[in-house]
Every structure is written in C-alpha cells, then in structure tokens.
Amino acid sequence: MSIITVERKVLEKNDELAAKNRTVFEAHGLFVINLVSSPGSGKTSILEQTLCHLKKRMRVAVIEGDVQTDFDAQRIAKLDVPVVQIVTNGGCHLDAKLIQDALVNLTLDGMDLLIIENVGNLVCPANYDLGEHMKVVVASTTEGDDKPLKYPAMFRNASALLINKIDLLPYVRCTLAELKGNALKINPNLKVFETSCTTGQGIEEWCAWLEQQRTNLIHP
Amino acid sequence: MHELSVAQSIVEIIQQHVPRSEWERVAAVRLKIGAIAGVVPESLEFSFQAITAESTMSHARLEIESIPFRIHCHTCLTTAENEIGVAQCSSCGSTDTNIISGSELDVSEIEIADPEAVRP
Numbered sequence: 001m002s003i004i005t006v007e008r009k010v011l012e013k014n015d016e017l018a019a020k021n022r023t024v025f026e027a028h029g030l031f032v033i034n035l036v037s038s039p040g041s042g043k044t045s046i047l048e049q050t051l052c053h054l055k056k057r058m059r060v061a062v063i064e065g066d067v068q069t070d071f072d073a074q075r076i077a078k079l080d081v082p083v084v085q086i087v088t089n090g091g092c093h094l095d096a097k098l099i100q101d102a103l104v105n106l107t108l109d110g111m112d113l114l115i116i117e118n119v120g121n122l123v124c125p126a127n128y129d130l131g132e133h134m135k136v137v138v139a140s141t142t143e144g145d146d147k148p149l150k151y152p153a154m155f156r157n158a159s160a161l162l163i164n165k166i167d168l169l170p171y172v173r174c175t176l177a178e179l180k181g182n183a184l185k186i187n188p189n190l191k192v193f194e195t196s197c198t199t200g201q202g203i204e205e206w207c208a209w210l211e212q213q214r215t216n217l218i219h220p
Numbered sequence: 221m222h223e224l225s226v227a228q229s230i231v232e233i234i235q236q237h238v239p240r241s242e243w244e245r246v247a248a249v250r251l252k253i254g255a256i257a258g259v260v261p262e263s264l265e266f267s268f269q270a271i272t273a274e275s276t277m278s279h280a281r282l283e284i285e286s287i288p289f290r291i292h293c294h295t296c297l298t299t300a301e302n303e304i305g306v307a308q309c310s311s312c313g314s315t316d317t318n319i320i321s322g323s324e325l326d327v328s329e330i331e332i333a334d335p336e337a338v339r340p
Contacts, residue, residue, distance in 0.1 A: 001337075004237050004330040010229050011325060015333045034307070052286045111257070124222035127325070147296050152305020153323075188315035193236050 014128055017096035022130025028108040029216035032116065034130050036154060037138035038147070039120030042164040045197035046138055047117055051079050053207040058112035063102050065094040065119045072117065072178070074207075082106060096131060112212060112215035122151040134159035135219055141165045141202050142172050145179035152186045159213075160191040162206060167196040227258055227267035233327050234277065242274040244307070248283050254324035255289040276339050279333070289298040289322030 009015065024030050037043050047062065048116075054060055062083040064072040075087035084102045086094060099116065116132060118125040126135075137158040139147050142165055148155040155161065161183050169176060176194070183190055191209065195202035223262040234246055239243065249268075253259050256313035261284045263286070269281050302308075308315050 001334055002332045004332065006233065006237055006327045006330055008233055008327050009325060010233065010327055013229060013232065058241055089223070095225070123258050129223065149305070153256045156307070158313060177325065184315070185306050188307055 014018060014096045015198060017100055018129035018131040019172045021096055021099055024103065024108070025131060028111060030045075030108055030111050030114055031218050032132040034118055034125070034132035034135045035115045035121070035209070036118045036125045036135055036158070037120060037140075037216050038143060040121070041138045041140040041143065042197055043076060043117050043120065043138050046162060046195065046203075047115060048075060048079065049197050049203045050115070050207055050210070051081050053203060054113065054211070055079065055081060057211065059110055060113045060115065060148070061106050061108075061111050063094075063099065063106070063114065063116045065117060067091070067100070067119060082111075088119060089095070092121050093128050094118050094130060094161070095128045097130070098167060099130045105154050107113060111170075112218075113210075122147065122154050126151075126153040127156050135148075136160045136162065137147050138162045138164050139175075139179065139183070140186065141169050141174040141179070143174075144172075145176075145182060147176045148182040148186045155186040155190065158187065160193065160206075160209070162202075163192065163194045164202055165196060165198075166194040183192045191195070222242040223259060225265040226247070226264060230268060230282075230327060231271060231277065235329060237330055238332065243298040244279065245268070245298055245333045246277050246280040246330060247333040247334065247337075249327060250282050250283045250285065250331070252281055252285050252287050252324040252328055254287040256322045257325040259325060260284070283304070285328075286320050287324045290320040291317045292320050293317045294323040324330045 035043050062076045064085045067088050070085040073083045077082040084105045086098050086102050135158040193202045193206045222248050245303055288301045289304045292304045293309035294316040296312040299312050307317050309317055
C-alpha cells in the first residue's frame with residue numbers, strides 16, 4: 001500500500017477558470033454580479049426593474065441560467081438588453097466554464113455591468129465562483145424568515161441581500177426583523193435592501209448602491 | 221445535487237495524480253469536507269460510486285473527514301465551534317469574527333493498494 005499526498009481543492013479547476021473570467025472582466029472594465037436565490041423569489045423581476053433603471057445610465061448585459069427553457073432570456077430581450085441564455089439541462093448551478101463559453105456570445109467592449117442570473121437554488125451556486133465581483137442574494141418574504149440559517153453558505157458568500165416581495169409582508173408568516181437578524185448573524189457585513197417589484201419600493205436605492213459599488217471597484 | 225459534479229472533479233484529480241496503469245489500484249480517496257461546504261457526504265459517496273462503478277476505479281472508496289465550523293472572535297479572543305454558519309460569537313455576541321474552519325472541500329490523500337491486492 002502506498003499513499004499519495006494531494007492536498008488540493010476539489011473545485012480548483014472551477015476556481016482557475018473563474019480567475020480567467022475575472023481577468024477578462026477586469027480587462028474590459030466590466031463590473032459583474034452573480035444574482036442567486038431559491039426559485040420563485042423574484043430574481044428575474046428584480047433584474048427587469050434594475051435594467052429599466054440602469055440602462056439609461058450605463059450599458060448592461062445579462063447571462064441567464066436555467067435548468068430548462070429560455071423564458072427568462074425572452075423577458076430580458078424585450079427590454080432591449082443583450083442577453084445570453086444558458087440552459088443547464090438538469091444542472092443545478094452555473095459554473096465558471098459555462099460562463100466562459102457564454103461570454104463568446106456577448107460583446108464586452110464598452111459594457112459597464114454584467115448581471116448573471118444563476119439557477120434558482122440556495123445550495124449549489126454558493127460553491128461555484130464564476131469570476132464575479134460579488135454575489136447578491138434575493139430572499140422573498142413568502143419564503144419565511146429562517147432561510148439564512150438553513151442555507152448559511154449562500155448568505156455568507158453574498159455582499160448584499162434583497163428582501164423581496166416586501167409588499168406581501170402583512171399576509172405571510174415572516175418577521176422582517178427576524179429575517180434581517182438571521183441574515184446578519186450569518187454575515188454581519190451584508191448590505192440589506194427591502195424591495196418590491198410590484199410597488200417599486202427599494203429598487204432605486206438598490207440601483208444607486210449597485211452603481212456606487214461599480215464606481216468603487218472599477219474607477220476608484 | 222451538485223455532488224455529481226463534485227464527484228467528477230474528484231475523479232479528475234485522481235487521474236492527474238495517479239498513472240493510468242494504477243487506476244485500478246486506487247483503494248481510497250481521503251477528503252476533508254467542512255460543515256458549510258454545502259456537500260452531503262452520503263450523496264457524494266453515492267455519486268462517486270455511480271460514476272466509478274463500471275470503470276477501472278471501481279475499487280476506490282471515499283474516506284471523508286468532517287471538519288467542524290469554527291470561528292475566532294477578535295473581541296473575547298476565543299476560538300471555538302459555533303452554530304453552523306453563524307458568524308456571531310456564542311460566548312460574547314460579537315460579530316467581529318473570522319472563520320477558522322468549515323468551508324473545506326479538499327482531496328488530501330489517495331491510497332494505492334499493492335499490485336497483488338487487486339489481482340483476481
């Protein structure tokens with residue numbers, strides 16, 4: 001019997017490709033966010049609202065990730081924003097290779113912001129670095145207030161939390177203070193926004209913050 | 221269920237470290253999996269077996285060392301296991317902490333059996 005010492009990260013290959021993606025993004029002065037959440041939290045609606053606000057002020061592109069269908073890409077294309085749909089065919093997350101391949105179909109020159117909408121899943125996407133500058137997690141009030149404690153890795157790895165469907169708060173079993181408290185217990189540095197895509201609450205504030213983050217990182 | 225793609229990455233790491241002629245002698249792969257790594261050991265074992273069953277690596281098994289979630293508190297200077305994923309110190313309540321362990325997802329060693337051990 002012999003032992004080979006390895007000491008390597010299992011997802012090292014993904015991390016290497018993510019670093020390559022990051023180099024490409026930086027070469028183009030492109031700010032990239034990875035939007036994550038469980039299915040049905042309102043990621044695509046948040047994205048639509050965000051694009052409506054930001055597309056007047058900067059050039060934005062989108063990569064959509066879904067297990068099946070290009071429904072989301074169709075919604076984004078209606079806003080006249082360049083979009084590439086990745087269909088994972090059962091895969092539960094996007095990885096750095098899928099992003100590398102998708103980038104071939106986007107013109108990055110002159111682009112300011114790339115938003116990647118990940119597959120709806122609070123577990124697997126947390127492990128896969130895509131080369132983004134930050135993850136943004138969406139948690140809706142209809143999901144209850146305990147999700148940060150149940151899925152800590154996702155909330156720990158995110159820079160911002162959008163508490164969406166805030167207008168439904170009176171009708172659902174979710175205590176806002178509890179949800180925020182749980183999220184901040186996992187990640188004290190999380191920037192929290194309360195949003196509604198129906199009333200538009202919080203969208204402007206979120207977009208202004210996003211724009212500021214881009215300025216801080218790309219043109220400090 | 222990203223355990224299947226994690227298992228595939230483990231197979232690729234074995235292939236990079238072990239010469240092809242010795243693949244059928246791979247007896248064990250030692251892994252370190254942290255409490256917040258987001259990987260279910262049983263699912264990973266199942267996935268690894270599923271993709272190696274009909275291959276030259278069918279004798280390989282996973283040996284998983286579970287790594288607890290530990291944080292260090294900069295306020296009360298304790299280092300201790302904490303509720304999984306929670307950054308707030310359980311002793312003094314401070315959030316000025318950093319993670320010491322728990323996010324590992326590493327291959328540490330590969331065990332190769334002696335040639336006679338796998339001969340029919």
